[in-house]
Amino acid sequence: MKEVYSEAIPKYQQIAIEVATRIMNGTLSEGDKISGRSSIASQFSVSPETARRAFCILADLEIVSPEKGSGTRVLSKEKAVVFLSQFANQKNLESIKADIFQCIERQIRETTQMNGLLSDLITATEHYRSMNPLAPYSIPISKSCRFLGKTIQDIQLWQNTGATLVAIRRDNKLLLSPGPYASLTENDTIYFITQDLSDKKVNDYLCGD
Numbered sequence: 001m002k003e004v005y006s007e008a009i010p011k012y013q014q015i016a017i018e019v020a021t022r023i024m025n026g027t028l029s030e031g032d033k034i035s036g037r038s039s040i041a042s043q044f045s046v047s048p049e050t051a052r053r054a055f056c057i058l059a060d061l062e063i064v065s066p067e068k069g070s071g072t073r074v075l076s077k078e079k080a081v082v083f084l085s086q087f088a089n090q091k092n093l094e095s096i097k098a099d100i101f102q103c104i105e106r107q108i109r110e111t112t113q114m115n116g117l118l119s120d121l122i123t124a125t126e127h128y129r130s131m132n133p134l135a136p137y138s139i140p141i142s143k144s145c146r147f148l149g150k151t152i153q154d155i156q157l158w159q160n161t162g163a164t165l166v167a168i169r170r171d172n173k174l175l176l177s178p179g180p181y182a183s184l185t186e187n188d189t190i191y192f193i194t195q196d197l198s199d200k201k202v203n204d205y206l207c208g209d
Contacts, residue, residue, distance in 0.1 A: 011044070011046050011050055012046075012050045012051075012053035012054040012057070013054070013057070014044075015040065015044050015046070015050070015051060015054035016054040016055075016057040016058055016083075017084065017087060018044075019034070019040075019054065019055075019058060019063075019064075020058065020063060020080040020083050020084050021080075021084060023063065023074055023077050023080040024077060024080045024081050024084060028074050029074060029077075030074050030075065030076065030077055031073060031074060032073065032074045033071050033072070033073050034055075034064065034071060034072045034073065034074065035071075036071050036072075037051040037052055037055065038051075040054070040055075055072055058083075059072075061079055061082075061083050062075055062076055062079050063075060063076055063079045063080045063083060135193075136166055136167070136191040136192060136193050137163075137191070137192055137193070137194065137199040137202070138189050138190065138191050138192075138199075139189070139190055139192075139199060139202060139203055139206065140187070140188075140189050141184050141185070141186060141187065141188040141189065141190060141206070142186065142187075142207070143186050144207050145184060145186070145206050145207055146206070146207070146208075147184050147206060148184055148185065148186060149183055149184070149185070150183060150184060151180060151181050151182065151183045152165060152178055152179070152180050152181070152182050152183070153180035153181065155184070155206075157192070157202070157205070160205055161194065161201045161202050161205050162194060162195060162196065162201070163192040163193065163194040163196075163201070163202045164192055164193050164194070165178060165190060165191070165192045166191050166192055166193060167190070167191040168182060168184075168188055168189070168190050168191070169188065169189040169190075169191070170185065170187070170188050170189075
């Protein structure tokens, strides 16, 4: 049964591979005369020129030997095996490269999709903030905060940022409307509202240099 090859492989190469396969598996033996190009062309439904190119490959690799006036004879089974092995390795490399390109294309698509989703999220968040100006922002207090241990009165958050502190979460407890003597500790989360529709000014003030 004739092996079916990828359409990406030129027809003349497919013919050369098929003839080499017949030599390797013993269907054609060293010294056997191979059908003329016209017969091969008919078998594979190709032009005589395509068949000629296939036999040129095999002749260049010394798998067959053209004999003027008497067709072509099988010359070397060993070299047919080498040719098929090299082809298999090349095909494997091409398959790996194709897989890599598919991965790259998939990553590009996923990155593009992610960028679109992030853009949609930003737009939706801005819309939500504009429709709900009293929805609080939150910022976790880390050890980089320059006001650790300072009281709300010392921090003067509203005077410096225009933000109003509405709550502090500490150890899974929520302190609403903390008074001026409440202090900030590491791992707190503060909640505040601001007219800037952004938490950047507060974050910069608390954690900036």
